[in-house]
Amino acid sequence: MSPIAQILKPDKSKLKRVLKWIVVVNAVLAxxxxxxxxxxxxxxxxxxxxxxxxxxAASLVAIEQGKFxxxxxxxxxxxxxxxxxxxxxVIVLIWGFEPPDAFGRPVGSVAVVAVAITYCAVISVIAxxxxxxxxxxxxxxxxxxYVLVLIWFEISAMPGRALALLAVGQSACSLLAVIDFIGSRxxxxxxxxxxxxxxxxxxxxxxxxxxxxxxxxxxxxxxxxFQTIDT
Numbered sequence: 001m002s003p004i005a006q007i008l009k010p011d012k013s014k015l016k017r018v019l020k021w022i023v024v025v026n027a028v029l030a031x032x033x034x035x036x037x038x039x040x041x042x043x044x045x046x047x048x049x050x051x052x053x054x055x056x057a058a059s060l061v062a063i064e065q066g067k068f069x070x071x072x073x074x075x076x077x078x079x080x081x082x083x084x085x086x087x088x089x090v091i092v093l094i095w096g097f098e099p100p101d102a103f104g105r106p107v108g109s110v111a112v113v114a115v116a117i118t119y120c121a122v123i124s125v126i127a128x129x130x131x132x133x134x135x136x137x138x139x140x141x142x143x144x145x146y147v148l149v150l151i152w153f154e155i156s157a158m159p160g161r162a163l164a165l166l167a168v169g170q171s172a173c174s175l176l177a178v179i180d181f182i183g184s185r186x187x188x189x190x191x192x193x194x195x196x197x198x199x200x201x202x203x204x205x206x207x208x209x210x211x212x213x214x215x216x217x218x219x220x221x222x223x224x225x226f227q228t229i230d231t
Contacts, residue, residue, distance in 0.1 A: 026050050035037030048094045066121030072137065082110045108151050110164025116144035123174070126181035136173045139185045143170055166226045 003222050033046040063079045089107060093099070099107075100157050127133040143166045150159055202210060202219035209220040 004055060017086035026053060031051075045094050049091050052087055052091050052094070056083060059083040059087075061115065062125070063119050063121040066124035069133070071126035071133075072120065075120065076119050079114060079121065086111050086114050105151050109148055112144050112147050112151070117141045121135055123177050127177040128180055132173070132180055136170075136177055139166070139170045139173050142166065192226055 028045050029050045033043045033050075060080055060083055063076055063083065067073070067076050086107070089226045120137050123133055123136040123140075127136060146162065146166060149155065150163075200208065200210075202208075202222065202224060205221050207222065211220060216227050217226050
């Protein structure tokens with residue numbers, strides 16, 4: 001199966017169970033928020049939890065779909081673990097947990113890793129060309145490493161401008177990946193559709209006076225009937 005076929009027809013067996021439980025939990029949370037509508041703080045926490053569950057599920061689904069690219073196969077499990085951990089941690093924060101200040105940098109680092117690997121998974125799905133995927137992956141690695149350095153170290157040498165330059169380059173690569181995906185889908189759809197050719201001459205006498213119907217062509221000169229074949 002070609003990569004494009006894998007993209008357009010992904011294996012959904014591993015995702016159904018997770019998505020089903022996400023839908024169930026979100027429905028329960030929405031129902032609870034409607035029933036207990038008097039406490040605005042509680043309702044806000046319920047809706048925040050629902051939103052975070054959706055974001056976490058989207059990240060896990062994206063990583064799962066990108067696993068068919070084996071070039072960075074060891075990163076996918078790390079990304080799934082980081083994404084799930086960040087989702088759970090932020091939900092706990094919503095419900096009133098106050099972590100020590102020492103948690104700030106480790107949690108921020110885990111969030112950066114989760115976002116970077118989720119981005120790489122999306123690129124692995126939409127970018128057909130290996131060189132473009134590699135460029136996007138390297139850009140995401142450089143961008144995330146720079147952000148990790150900013151989290152853990154004090155840097156005063158134009159960190160904002162450097163981040164802006166990295167963001168511009170990453171955005172350009174991402175747009176190229178989207179264009180590549182659109183072009184690949186159109187090429188696949190065009191190759192899958194047959195070319196229909198209409199007859200111009202009678203195969204028996206060579207006359208051009210033909211009467212066409214839905215099932216066959218008939219020559220007015222010799223009366224011969226024939227059909228065209230889609231190629």
